[in-house]
Amino acid sequence: MYAAHPILVCAAATNIAWLAGCAGQARPEKVDRDVWDSPHFGTVRKTEEVVAAEGLPPLVFQLQQPVTVRIVDETTGKQVATAPGQTGDIVAVDASSGIHVGGRPVAGIIAADHRHAIHLDFEPPPSGPPAGETVK
Numbered sequence: 001m002y003a004a005h006p007i008l009v010c011a012a013a014t015n016i017a018w019l020a021g022c023a024g025q026a027r028p029e030k031v032d033r034d035v036w037d038s039p040h041f042g043t044v045r046k047t048e049e050v051v052a053a054e055g056l057p058p059l060v061f062q063l064q065q066p067v068t069v070r071i072v073d074e075t076t077g078k079q080v081a082t083a084p085g086q087t088g089d090i091v092a093v094d095a096s097s098g099i100h101v102g103g104r105p106v107a108g109i110i111a112a113d114h115r116h117a118i119h120l121d122f123e124p125p126p127s128g129p130p131a132g133e134t135v136k
Contacts, residue, residue, distance in 0.1 A: 052091070054117035057110060059093040061118050068121040069101050075114035081107035091118050 052061045054074065063069075063085045071081040071093055081099045085091060089102030095112035098105055110116065 049119055049121045052118045052120050053093075055115060057093050057095045057112060057116055059091075059116060059118055061091045063087060063089045063091065063120070066123070068123075069106075070119040070121060071099050071107065072117045072119060073111065073114050074117050075111070080110060080116070085120075093118060 049070075053059045064087065066084070066086050069081075069083050069085045069091050070079055071091075072078070073080050083101040083104070083106040085101050090100070092100045093110065093116050094100075095110055098109055099107040
């Protein structure tokens with residue numbers, strides 16, 4: 001019982017020191033609204049191509065919005081497949097079962113020793129006023 005006593009005292013002292021350190025932090029008096037306010041209306045969407053995943057197969061990625069999916073063999077530099085994808089679709093690149101987008105086969109067997117990349121092509125935003133604004 002007496003041997004545990006110094007350990008408990010040390011642990012309690014450490015906790016008190018940690019809590020005192022947290023309480024001593026100053027809070028800002030004023031929040032700069034320009035830092036927090038966005039100049040964009042509605043949602044901000046990606047409008048360019050991005051690489052979602054790359055490497056040796058298998059590769060898997062779940063889509064978060066509708067896009068055009070392109071699979072590129074990075075070893076040869078050639079495009080292997082292109083397919084539309086919807087929100088929630090799984091893009092699977094596998095050497096033995098091929099390429100699937102949302103469960104639909106879009107290309108056959110690919111080289112297992114080649115690096116591949118899943119490219120996502122986002123649609124450009126619609127032209128015109130932001131959603132919710134009227135044209136006068």
